[in-house]
Amino acid sequence: MTELISQYENDIARIEAWWASDRQKHLQRPYSSAKVASMRNTIPLEYPSSIQGNKLWKLLNKHREEQTPIMTFGCVDPGTASQMSRAGMELVYVSGGVSGLQIAPEIGRDHADYPSDTVPRVVSHLFKSQCFHDRRQKSYFLGLSKEEQQKFQINDYLLPMVADGDMGFGSVTAIMKETKMFVEAGTAMVHFDDLAIGLKKFTEKVGRTVVPFSEYLRRLTAARFQMDVMGSEMLLMSRIDSYHAEFITSVVDYRDHKYVKGATNLEVGTLIHAVNKAIEAGEDVQEARFKWLAEAKVMTFPEAVQAAATEQEYQEFSKLMQAKQFPSLAEMKSYASKTVAAPVNFDWEISRSSVGQYLYKSCPQNVIERAIAAMPLTDTTWARMDTPIWKDIVEIHTALREVDPARCFGFGFTGAFNYAGAGYSEKDVAELPHNLAKLGIVFQTQPIFALQGTNMFVYKFAKMFKEEGMAGYLRDIQGPSLSEKHDHGGTAWGGNYLADQYLNIANAMDLSMNL
Incomplete structure (x- = not known):
């Protein structure tokens, strides 16, 4: 005792x-x-995640100080990871959505409905392969002459891995268990988002749902506590997804109230009734939904006040709002009753979805508020934006850097964004990574390369190989691979000499010694 x-x-x-x-x-x-x-x-107990986490921490801050980006992309297989090292990449990113489509037992689109150990298993597999290539390179190098060693290119095969923890797959204890798996797997940094479990609808491009302020902070607290219990230096990143959110699961936290939308025309029925009526009539559900939103004149409570008030009245209301950063709905109604003569109609209950979601207004400000609240628990921040609107990127990260000037940020490039349509020139796109880095956004990833990129390359190769056979293979694959002396699939990459070393050591005891 x-x-x-x-x-x-x-x-x-x-x-x-x-x-x-x-x-x-x-x-x-x-x-x-x-x-x-x-x-x-x-x-x-000690874990390689601490070594990798500290390595990543130094790397991120080095790039932040130099205002340079760390470019990486989605990876789920050891072969890709090894070539990333040989090409001079500095990070490996393991996407949850890509893992769910490539690795999960029952593959599917990015609904985060794959088993909770999917991404940790991918990271563990990659880390073991990284260790293998690290050993084989060391063994080979030490077997060279001094002259050969001088010419040998040493690659960093132990690139830090950043992993997608999605929303944590359940309760506080589920998040702690997933965090434990990431620590044990050798993860350098994991990010958890504020999306709602079971309501991730990236397929429809509609219905993205976030959880309340308090629930998200509980997730991060659970992850941080688990890392502390294990003594791990793995980095924890908060990924705020509210920029594109349309719904929130609950209004239990008053910090969300000013962004929750409700009907201001109380003569309409509920949204659920309108949608069900459309389904029964065989009508288009989305059209029925948009029609109801227009008829109900859906908006936030502050917007409802602005619509009902005179300019002077709204200025008085705004002064009361500004006196408190996070007023509850009850407080906002009290402010309105003191400053606005006309009644302010507002009901956020009749505009709820069939699964209970409340309508939510997405904007840069709620991203800022959530990210700031998460800062004490986290090492880095990712303000998730599928559409890189430059003015919003600047607004969000300028505000966050005022609170934490030394913080490193992350950014993800989507595979379908129309840069030209958004006003980006080719020069703008070329300079975007460096311009982001000037704002402290140094970790930059293209998550779906492991789908979009590899699928495209394999498809093109398959068509060529079917039509041209070995002649095409020799021209496009075998010839360039051997002539460039990269040995993309030969004995050196496979570590034959490492196996030979094991065999030589095991066979060193000649049987004649027993005679």
Whole structure:
């Protein structure tokens, strides 16, 4: 008993010293070091995620200081990861959506309905392959002459991996378990988003749903606590998806109230009734939905006040709103009753969806507020934007850097965005990564290359190979691969000499020694 208590007290002291380190001191935990120590194993455990996390932390901050981007793309297989190392990439990104379509037992579109261990298993597989290539390179290099060593190109096969944790796949304990899997797998950084479980509809491009402020912060707290219990230096990134959100699951948190939309024409029926009526009549559901939204004159409560008030009245209402950062609906109604003569009609209940979602107004400001609230628990931030609207990118990240000037940010490029249609010239697109980096957005990924890119290349090769056979293969694949001396699939990449070393060592004991 005495030994256990002594160990517990020593753990507390070590945890507090760790939290005071340069790497950890920017974080603020809503729990004590004693609570963390009470949950730790009695034997010390170490994880490669700490080595990789610290490596990534230095890399991110180096690029932030130099205002240069770290470009990477989605990867789910060891072969791709090894070639990323050989090409001089600095990071590997493991997308949840791509893993769900490439690796999950029952593949499917990005609904985050794959098993919760899918991405950790992908990371673990990649990390083991990284370790293999790291060993074979070291073994080969040390077997060279000094002259050959001088000419040998050493690749970093242990690139840090950034993994997509999606929304955590369940309750607080589910998030803790998934975080534990990421730590054990060798992940350098994991991100969790504020999307609602079971309501991820990226396929329809409609219906993106976020959870309340408080629920998202609970997710991040659970992840951070698990990492602290394990003593891991793995980085935790908050990914805020509210920029494109149309719904929120609940109005339990008053910090969301000013963005929740409701009907201001109370003569219409409920949205659910309108949709069900369209289904029964065989009409287009989306058209019925849009028609109801227009008739109901859906808007936020502050917008409803502006529509009912005079200019002077709205200015008075706004002054009361500005006095408190997060007024509840009850408080906003109180402000309106004091400043606006006309009645303000507003009902956010009749505009709820069939699964209970409330309508939600997406805008840069709610991204900013959520990201700031998540900062004490996280190391980095990703304000998810499928459409890189430059003025919004600048607004969001300027506000966030005012709160944390030393923070590193992330950005994801989608595979279907129409840059030309959004006003980007070829020069703008070419300069975009560096312009983002000037705002501290150094981690930049194209998540779906492992789908869009590899599918396209394989499709083109398959058509060529069917038509031309080995002549086309020799011209397009075998010839260039061998002439460039990259050995993309030969004995060196496969580590034959590493296996030979094992065999030589195992066979060193000649049977004649026993004679």
